Amino acid sequence: MAAAKMTQSQFIKDLGVACGVPTKVAKQMVTTYAEMAVKETKKNGVAVLPGLGRLVRQERKARMGRNPATGESIKIPAKKVVKFRVAKVVKDAIVPPKKK
Numbered sequence: 001m002a003a004a005k006m007t008q009s010q011f012i013k014d015l016g017v018a019c020g021v022p023t024k025v026a027k028q029m030v031t032t033y034a035e036m037a038v039k040e041t042k043k044n045g046v047a048v049l050p051g052l053g054r055l056v057r058q059e060r061k062a063r064m065g066r067n068p069a070t071g072e073s074i075k076i077p078a079k080k081v082v083k084f085r086v087a088k089v090v091k092d093a094i095v096p097p098k099k100k
Contacts, residue, residue, distance in 0.1 A: 041082065053086040 006014075008030075016026035037055055040047035047055040062078040 051087065052090060053084055056083050056085060057081070058083060 012026045012030055013023055015030065016023045019026065019029075021029075033049075037047045037049060041055045041057055045057045049055065058081055060079050060081050063076050065074050065076045066072070067074055
């Protein structure tokens with residue numbers, strides 16, 4: 001059985017307790033943070049989320065793919081995608097680097 005995952009409401013409640021603010025204010029903080037990240041990524045193609053990482057908009061080139069059901073080759077059109085690059089500090093905290 002998998003461990004229980006933190007829900008958005010649990011995150012907001014914990015944030016409110018940690019910052020000493022009401023849950024309503026914590027929810028507004030999280031919503032505003034997310035909106036700012038989306039707006040910055042749309043405008044500049046990258047949004048830095050301090051302490052976490054960065055959102056990066058990238059262009060994916062058109063390429064040839066394969067339909068798995070029929071095996072037929074298909075052309076996949078170019079498109080824009082958003083990727084999240086985790087900060088090194090966060091990555092090292094979650095998965096410590098191997099000692100040499």
